[in-house]
Amino acid sequence: METIHVFVLRGPSAIAFAQWMTETPVIDGKPLSVRIIDSPDLMQAALIKGEADIAVLPMISAANLYNKGIQYHLAGCPIWGTLYLAGRSDQDVSGESGKPVLHIFGGGTTPDILTRHYLKQHKLDYALNYSFTTAREIMQGLLAGKVDNAVLGEPFLSIALRKDSTLKILADLNRPDSTSLGFAQTAILYAPALKKHQKTIDSLLSVSCCFAMEQPEQAIRILENEDVFASGMLTPESIGRCKIDYKTASEAQENILRFLQLIGQYEPKALGGKMPDGNFYK
Numbered sequence: 001m002e003t004i005h006v007f008v009l010r011g012p013s014a015i016a017f018a019q020w021m022t023e024t025p026v027i028d029g030k031p032l033s034v035r036i037i038d039s040p041d042l043m044q045a046a047l048i049k050g051e052a053d054i055a056v057l058p059m060i061s062a063a064n065l066y067n068k069g070i071q072y073h074l075a076g077c078p079i080w081g082t083l084y085l086a087g088r089s090d091q092d093v094s095g096e097s098g099k100p101v102l103h104i105f106g107g108g109t110t111p112d113i114l115t116r117h118y119l120k121q122h123k124l125d126y127a128l129n130y131s132f133t134t135a136r137e138i139m140q141g142l143l144a145g146k147v148d149n150a151v152l153g154e155p156f157l158s159i160a161l162r163k164d165s166t167l168k169i170l171a172d173l174n175r176p177d178s179t180s181l182g183f184a185q186t187a188i189l190y191a192p193a194l195k196k197h198q199k200t201i202d203s204l205l206s207v208s209c210c211f212a213m214e215q216p217e218q219a220i221r222i223l224e225n226e227d228v229f230a231s232g233m234l235t236p237e238s239i240g241r242c243k244i245d246y247k248t249a250s251e252a253q254e255n256i257l258r259f260l261q262l263i264g265q266y267e268p269k270a271l272g273g274k275m276p277d278g279n280f281y282k
Contacts, residue, residue, distance in 0.1 A: 004194070006034045007052035009043055012154050012242045013186055014228045016078040017056070018219035019211040021226050025204045027197050032204075036228055047072060047189070054190045054201070058110055059256065060263050060270045062187035066280050067272030072189035074281055075201055077252045078209050080182025080243035081174020083111055084157050085118070086142070087149035088166050102126035103138050103150040110185050111135075113266045115151050118173045142167060155229065158238035174243060176258065182243045183262075184255040202248050209246040212239060249281045256281070 004027055008014050017034055025032050032054070037043045043057045047065055055072070062074060085102070102119075106112050107130050119126060126149070132138045139156040141147035143163055151173065152160060161167055174182040190201055212219045216236035223229045249256070263270055 002030050003033045004030045004053045006032050007037050007046055007055040008034055009056055010036050010038050012079055012082045013056045015212050015239055015242060016209045016244050018222040019208040022222050027200050056188050059185050059187045060110060062189055063260055063276045064272040066276045071192055073195060074249040075188040075190050076246060076248040077184040077186055078188060078246045079186040082153040082242045083114055083173040084152060084169050085171040085173060086152050086157055086167055087170050099125050099127040100149060101129050103129045103132055103147045105132055105134055105138055108267050108270060111151055113263055114173050116266060117262060154238045154242050155233045158235050184252050184259045206246045209244050212244050253281045
């Protein structure tokens with residue numbers, strides 16, 4: 001039987017798909033098969049080759065691929081932010097410049113841009129340090145006492161908070177304003193051949209996202225059984241902090257546009273040099 005291939009990035013995105021991993025939805029008589037991809041670069045390569053029928057990746061990667069002419073449709077946004085500033089608030093460890101040091105990963109990518117934006121908005125002056133390349137390395141630095149302030153995403157934030165009671169969440173980097181869901185930083189794309197099944201895809205995504213938020217313990221069991229996360233990495237609190245809530249491309253268009261404009265202000269090359277046109281949302 002023909003299968004619909006769903007490619008999902010390892011990390012918070014996968015939480016929104018826990019239900020699909022165990023209940024195997026069907027579209028047009030074809031089962032959906034979820035495959036975990038280990039990095040955004042591998043995901044982009046798979047999409048350029050047309051190997052995925054449905055894919056989950058950073059919104060900036062989706063815009064970049066669209067600007068390169070890669071033919072996929074945007075279904076919507078399932079996750080609205082997993083980034084937090086964590087640290088030991090009573091410690092004021094200054095670098096050579098006299099400013100407190102903030103460790104951050106992924107220069108020129110979403111975590112870096114949203115951090116710089118937050119600091120600018122709130123007139124906070126940190127010396128940014130990019131010596132760690134992954135969230136896991138930063139978490140290990142925090143726990144070893146080598147790092148006092150850092151930007152962390154889930155699930156590493158929850159692990160660090162659990163292992164060291166002196167650490168606190170100092171800021172939520174995912175809120176453009178007090179009324180907003182968050183930043184539309186994750187995209188779900190689908191192949192043109194599935195266009196006529198868009199409503200079914202939206203419905204299945206909505207149910208799967210609700211499952212993760214309403215039954216987090218069950219979602220954790222599935223994700224651990226499927227080896228997406230190691231045992232004990234996820235907690236219901238860490239899932240709650242991922243802000244999982246599926247919105248279709250038309251529902252989220254304004255949020256997506258604002259997010260991409262923000263990215264364009266800081267790193268236009270991350271989008272492929274320009275804002276995607278209106279067809280990106282169709």
